[in-house]
Amino acid sequence: MLVSESRFLRACRHESVDCTPVWFMRQAGRALPEYRSIRGDGSILDAIQKPDLATEITLQPVRRYGVDAAILYSDIMVSAYAVGFGVEITPGVGPVVNDPFSTLDDLQRLRPLEPEEDIPYVLETVRSLTKELAVPLIGFTGAPFTIASYLIEGRPTRSWEKTKAVMKEDPSLWNSLMERLSQHAIATLSAQLSNGANAVQLFDSWIGAIDLAEFDVLVKPHLMNIISELQTRHDSPMIYFGTNTAHLLSSLDVLNADVIGVDWRIPINKAWDRVGRSHGIQGNLDPSLCAESYEAAAQGALDILGQIDNQNGHIFNLGHGVLPDTDPSVLERLVELVHEETRR
């Protein structure tokens, strides 16, 4: 079997599949005992600089769960970190920026990313994985809004106050920042694809914080630029994922991403209608159900599959990342369940 004909990539292309493909955001990570035993202490930004370790961590969930795709063990902040912006990932907190972005001068700390020079270890991991994997490898990076919000706020926020201030008060500075981060995204994802990744996902975790008008004017053009540039350079599927996007779904259609990932807050069939049936849809089981019990997860999965009715173009996933205290056996059984229930 060729990876290009795998059910995951076929689903991304809206082609017929033998059964619905499954993978889990953050499938590589703390839920797995084998991860905890090799991960060691220290920042993820250090861990991903060890290609052997990052490769093994990426492979673990593929072995354990039988998922239909691997997702690169990396971090959404790696590009900003690699060009020297000054980013740390503090355990229990998340990305922390010691000297947050606020003026035009700060753009100088965001020089263009040159992947071969700046993140050779990521590319080495990608190459090493491509060699080993029988299922597709999904590369990823953070989308510009989400990265910008971390760079501006300095740490995770619930109000996005400073970010919105820049968007509103200085749209020119905002757009310059988004352009730099778009270059990072294009360069990172393009290099991942050139080195062997089979698809890429843009993570825009916090995009739901803004309203539709802000999205349309100050974010969407940048996303369209990233997606069209990658589609020009590569013939590989592109997934766009955000949370809390119920109010933005109608504008995600024109992004023209191959697949739109959605969270659990809106029934998947309704979401699919709103982002356009010509795009694939990924999602959307509430991760808390998996942390709860197999029964809860299975019931939630069956609800989703009942809405989808084995339509091509659906990729089964969670609505956000695997929670750390999830019992791995729940995810393992869930993969089997989805495969069995959707066998064409």
Added chain:
Amino acid sequence: MLVSESRFLRACRHESVDCTPVWFMRQAGRALPEYRSIRGDGSILDAIQKPDLATEITLQPVRRYGVDAAILYSDIMVSAYAVGFGVEITPGVGPVVNDPFSTLDDLQRLRPLEPEEDIPYVLETVRSLTKELAVPLIGFTGAPFTIASYLIEGRPTRSWEKTKAVMKEDPSLWNSLMERLSQHAIATLSAQLSNGANAVQLFDSWIGAIDLAEFDVLVKPHLMNIISELQTRHDSPMIYFGTNTAHLLSSLDVLNADVIGVDWRIPINKAWDRVGRSHGIQGNLDPSLCAESYEAAAQGALDILGQIDNQNGHIFNLGHGVLPDTDPSVLERLVELVHEETRR
């Protein structure tokens, strides 16, 4: 002028008004220098036990901003705290519960609230305010889902994992918990109304974390019970407010609250269509615009007013609480702007 004929209460009742009423969630608080100078250190749960202090803090924004309603200085957790569940409000964190709710036994720590015995200081503050205020006083408490999530998680969460586990695994325990918290809400709000509050708001800040099906089955019946019970006992308007409710709006219609408060994520006119035009609507300026500049806030306000077109039943507010570093002069000018722009 009678308070019962004030523009705020008329708008709650969908009656004609001379101009659109304005108040701000968390208008009493850290944005005001006069608040910081009298508030002192220590928990808000201590501060609200001093009726003179709580009265003065409630009055400050009325004096400063010229808003059309006062909102009681209190906390959504006061009932759970008052019956001895063991709740603290940690500055910079929020509600923290030392021994979180997890089993039937924990219900024993949630005995029925007897307002006159358990929170006499709140009622004293209400009475003292009613005496002084020329504008309506809004009482409030937390809605059962949001309180339950704090009691179960033990602290603010982004995943609501434990809460959802109880909802799913033990709906009977969940419903018992919701019933206790509903009794607290009814008793608190009813006592506030009996002691002089003119309207009440149920704050359900985290309700957007669950999907429509969970809301309909495990939350909505309890909210309907609270609202109908209060409407039976009192002839005063009831406001229901949540954030991230874009996916829940269609189910908020049947709650039959007099007014539905919405956040900034969805255009207010669209929200109003979805919650039903027979209900009033409250909102929905993004608070970050007020923290940014008057120009940004004014532009956002004009956008909202342009959608509403001076229809009766609109109460102007923010989409969530005032951010602490908001310049009070922005809010002051905003009240004037909304009044002028909507003069009938």
